[in-house]
Amino acid sequence: MTREEAIDWVHRTLERSRGLELPGSFNPLIVSQLFWEQSTPWNELALAHIETVASKCATFVNIVLNETAPADIKTRLTDYCVEKALADALAAAKTELGKIVADKERNLMTYNHYFTSKIQDQRKSKFAQILSGVAKAAQVSRFGIESNTTEVLIDPAKLESDMHSGIEQNMDKFSAEDALDTQIAYYADELKYFINCVSKQVVERHLVDTLARSVLSPRVVAGLTDAQVALLTAEKHEVARNRERLEGRREVLEKGLRVFKEALGGFA
Numbered sequence: 001m002t003r004e005e006a007i008d009w010v011h012r013t014l015e016r017s018r019g020l021e022l023p024g025s026f027n028p029l030i031v032s033q034l035f036w037e038q039s040t041p042w043n044e045l046a047l048a049h050i051e052t053v054a055s056k057c058a059t060f061v062n063i064v065l066n067e068t069a070p071a072d073i074k075t076r077l078t079d080y081c082v083e084k085a086l087a088d089a090l091a092a093a094k095t096e097l098g099k100i101v102a103d104k105e106r107n108l109m110t111y112n113h114y115f116t117s118k119i120q121d122q123r124k125s126k127f128a129q130i131l132s133g134v135a136k137a138a139q140v141s142r143f144g145i146e147s148n149t150t151e152v153l154i155d156p157a158k159l160e161s162d163m164h165s166g167i168e169q170n171m172d173k174f175s176a177e178d179a180l181d182t183q184i185a186y187y188a189d190e191l192k193y194f195i196n197c198v199s200k201q202v203v204e205r206h207l208v209d210t211l212a213r214s215v216l217s218p219r220v221v222a223g224l225t226d227a228q229v230a231l232l233t234a235e236k237h238e239v240a241r242n243r244e245r246l247e248g249r250r251e252v253l254e255k256g257l258r259v260f261k262e263a264l265g266g267f268a
Contacts, residue, residue, distance in 0.1 A: 003180075010034060010183070011176040024171040026179040032108050034183040035190070043101045046198050050097060053207050054090045061086065061215055076232050085215045093206035100197045110189050118185035126181075 001009065013034060019027045061082060065074040214220065224232070 006180055007176050010180045024174050026175045031183050050093050053203050057207055058086050089206050089210040093202045096202045112189055115185050115189040118188055122181050
């Protein structure tokens with residue numbers, strides 16, 4: 001939205017929720033409504049982001065296993081514990097994200113000075129734009145006899161008159177602009193906090209750190225039972241059958257060798 005469109009949006013919202021506030025002011029709770037409406041896509045965007053990170057983590061684990069484990073062992077590791085660990089990590093990340101989004105839906109509160117600093121910066125910038133405009137309008141040209149040049153001066157009376165004429169007389173529009181600026185300042189402050197929370201409490205805690213703690217950790221292997229280790233390291237069925245066949249042939253050959261030695265009277 002352009003600023004004018006945003007002001008019109010806030011104005012309509014103010015009309016729907018008008019209370020006992022004085023003309024030219026706004027109900028502080030309206031900022032919550034504006035913020036919640038504007039931050040609605042955050043959940044979907046954050047969810048898509050953590051799913052992307054989870055996919056990258058799974059790709060990384062797959063590369064590691066390809067480099068360090070035989071194909072049959074890799075398949076068993078993946079089926080037995082890796083896929084479950086990655087799925088559990090993603091589920092925990094989504095649960096944590098749900099808590100952060102639920103926090104966002106509570107009544108607005110911030111403990112960061114960035115909120116008030118942002119509001120003051122907006123007001124100063126707004127005043128500077130007004131002052132720049134009226135200063136240009138109050139400029140007058142005068143030919144300086146002594147300097148023999150044209151001088152550009154500012155007419156103080158015109159400057160003061162234009163400054164007063166720039167005051168917003170429409171009380172609804174004034175309150176809508178004030179509410180919009182407050183919402184913008186809070187949105188910017190909360191956006192920084194939300195990004196930090198998703199990065200640290202969701203991505204790092206549940207997806208990245210999980211790789212070393214629960215997926216590729218030596219402690220996971222050390223905690224396996226003998227039966228689980230045997231299952232993971234068991235040979236392929238074809239290899240076991242081939243070994244049995246070769247062992248049978250070895251026994252036959254060894255038996256034949258003993259019979260041959262006995263037939264030669266022990267001289268072989």
